[in-house]
Amino acid sequence: MGKLVFTLFFILQSLVISYSDTFDDEATVSIEDFPEYAVPRHCAEFCAESVREKRLVGTPGKSRVIDAMLNTPTLHLNPEAPDILSILRDKYELPKGFQGPLAEYDFIIVGAGSAGSVLASRLSEGKQASVLLLEAGKPESLFTNVPVLAPFFQQTEYVWQYLMEPQDGVCIGMEGGRCFWPRGKAVGGSSVINYMIYTRGLPADWDGIAANGNYGWSYQEVLPYYMKSERAYLKGLKDSPWHGRDGELAVEDIPFRSKLSKAFLDAGKLLGHRRVDYNSPDYFGFSYIQATMARGRRCSTANAFLHPHKKRKNLHILHSTRATKVLIDPVTKRAYGVEFHRNGQVYQVGAKKEVLLSAGPIESPHLLMLSGIGPKQHLESLGIPVIQDLSVGKTLYDHISFPALAFTVNTSRLTIVEKREASIQNVIQYDHYGDGPMSSIAGVETIGYIKTNESEELGDLPDIELLGACASLASDEGSIVAKGIHLAGWLYNDVYKPIEGVESFNILFMLLHPKSKGYLKLKSKNPFEHPKMYGNYLTHPKDVATMIAAIRYIIKLVDTPSFQKYGATLHTKKFPNCRQYEFGSYGYWECAVRTVTSTLHHQIATCKMGPHTDPGAVVDPELRVYGVNNLRVVDSSVIPRTIVAHTNAPAIMIGEKAADMIRRTWGMI
Template structure:
């Protein structure tokens, strides 16, 4: 039995049912999705629709999100098959090889990069044909999940050249041997159509008789035998509002994501005793569920206007430029229309930029030290849990976002970069972003930093550390890469919720498999890591039950 047909859950359901003798019931709270999810540009639109997005928000805090509505950061989360892989930015980054080696070193054997590389390859349908732009030893072509290059404007080359002028490498394939340098992004798309894991993994196998997908079904709790501490099945709410029980013959597999997975565990009596008592829930197993939450965050609002018309900006929505662009997408599946998911954003202070061509840089530390947590709001599964982000609670994260260090990896708009010279101690984070915009490659376009101060920071001198600290706390930008709330770790780790086989400690026949199990966040977007977790979980489950991988 699978709970959650999201980024990881869709992978597991597809892989387990490769054997026709294995029956999987997949319960998904959302719908089967929408054609809007095929177009990356529609991501921001889906974020405003309750039907497709849970629309979580973080709790107000004194350290972050101060200038945002109600002091809360938005937390888009997919509410459909494929979940957040159906409404994210579609950027595909595995992260640094050492991320996974670190997982293994923390007491999780089998999770090193070399262990997982065959699974990354198995998952992938790599569509980049240019031999100079792909490291073939690190990619697969026969998998379910398509990975390609996105359309790029004239501004790609200046980014690469500006990086080189500051001592960085041009990396043609950051998902290959090296993660150093400036790169063109790889995306989850084929012929201009975005692929969620549901579209990639479930759509081709929907005919399988041993796979049953039940939509619009909200699981309210995992039913445990309190004597043997064994997962027996789940209770769920039907569309009509009635409660039903379904039993699991072998296992219950929870893949509801970094917010809902800890919520469901706690509602089922698995979690911190003090938190369960607060809501009148009888504790069955005391685990640090909901803790260890890590996120990629940074400053918003680092915008540059350019004098040369390039890219896609608001006036082009109302000119004849839109017609050929749309036709290019419909007829060829490429062009700028399927590549807009990072472009259609606006905030009050920056309204003037909507009518100008330009570009934005979003620096953020990709190994943050701050840790947040998920708490229950109530015992009603339909009530959003309490999200305490604790963004920039650790001062080291602020320092990295502003200045960085010689060894700090910095990510710009989903493109992994790290210094090839190791001598830019005071020139990474915001400082490096500003230096990039000043390079000759951008000056040819007439690039100019939009220096309007944020209202909450106008009492501070611009460009000082104090100003940037204020800027970050006021205009905190989330990348929605939240992980770690059901931490994987060895029995000796007091914060671990699942073991290296993803089995919940102290409970039989229950696993968690999604981004919540990451002990430490990866150095890039989290979709690729969530997919490989699904591939790994499938192998672990098959091994436990002696399931062969015979083709269905």
């Protein structure tokens, strides 16, 4: 019986990659019966660089959960295999009858991430257009569907291993003193490796963006696109007018909840915070997290929007394929195709209608600049012919956090402890019911919005998002989460190793509106070399003050009876580099946040949207690149200012809205 259960577990895991019961493999035929194929050529420049990229991937920490999943003799899986992530990997082969990419498509989309997956699905609907979707990463595997494994993938081939340029006074406690910026590199993009938190942004956020000259982007105008994608199944919100019911993207409650999640909400109530649906206009309060998952399993944009349609004749998806240049006529300034590397060969494929960049907030500006679109002086310094002088990469905002607070409790089985949860029993429970600890998003359970005393905004506009968790950096003995954020060994061993045998949890926070602004630029004209990224974290004193106010508020929250009944106690071991400060003083906490300065992977504005009067704008409100015809950017890089949201849901909305704008342009509606 046990062997049968395990066999069914792995089979079901492979099947639930799709959340649709239908495959429209014969539904759309818009490509000729005798297609003309693109002719590859041998690579002449930067040919070995893609191999070098693979060497940048770190060695993932040891995951007991994966060991438990592999521990089944019925499938004869080998935990020591060189690529365990290939187990039951989804497949995106060309539709039956096609031998390779065509010479020309109506649309070429670069990037199959949160926005690109939606865009490809919508533009390939019906029989009106042919679509080529290019993705540098690989498809999802069995393991990526398991929520508790989210932090494990930060050190795998499923992420771009970006490092921020060294900056004095931040990330002191990270490996090499550098901030780590992992971004999703997969069919599904960051939605394959993120924590699945579904947040849209406040009405004031989108109304402010529209008021700055971005017509069509007010809250009332973007809300229908959020709801179009959404298939919500949320307790108590069945009849809510603010959620969609018929979309492809599953949004559900996290099945696993610890007692600490209720303590978080109860503590918030004691401090005056209401229970709310934070994805409605009545957002200002505390709540359980709404997550992009279906029956306890991750619902990535690839799962939702691509997998059910991958056999469409007019949708060709090429993974493990690196776009290196947008082809642009320098006279007419019209984008007419894309150059890409695949299997050691180089292709140039034409776009009859448009080229659409959905490669994310790092790779979209990277590709624009490689193609001659960007700051003129910078491009000329690298010998890149300038097609259009635009402020590409000159604006960059990011949400940062301090995931290093730890609270211990004197009550057993309150928190997630990896070595305890990684059991065959929990695997079976997850297989049968889609719940239990494996359905937890690495311990993160609750969310709350607060306005600190540092805020200068009028009204109920939060400056901090709180995230309650039932785990800490010590819960996996430093093997996964700490390793995933590149926490230095000297810091972990000194501060967190002593509490590995004690149940502990964390409440982290997100700085919603940092005043510090970063930028990025090319390192060279080698397309396989990562750009230089400058976060400029904490260069504005208000950001430091707001983060310290958030820490003090969290300590106040945990000091309520809701947490104290479990003996919740702040772990007061000083960071070794901050010993000169009194623990709890302003100086100590500033030293601490500069030691563990962690991104939440929400970089935006590198291809900023704005009206033609905005000198920093790269795209117009219809996402068209200024000065270049038939070229748009469709991803979170266009968001012009910070919003109260994790950027996965906004990117999906952008993909939905862009698809309508594009179809309207070409008379496809």
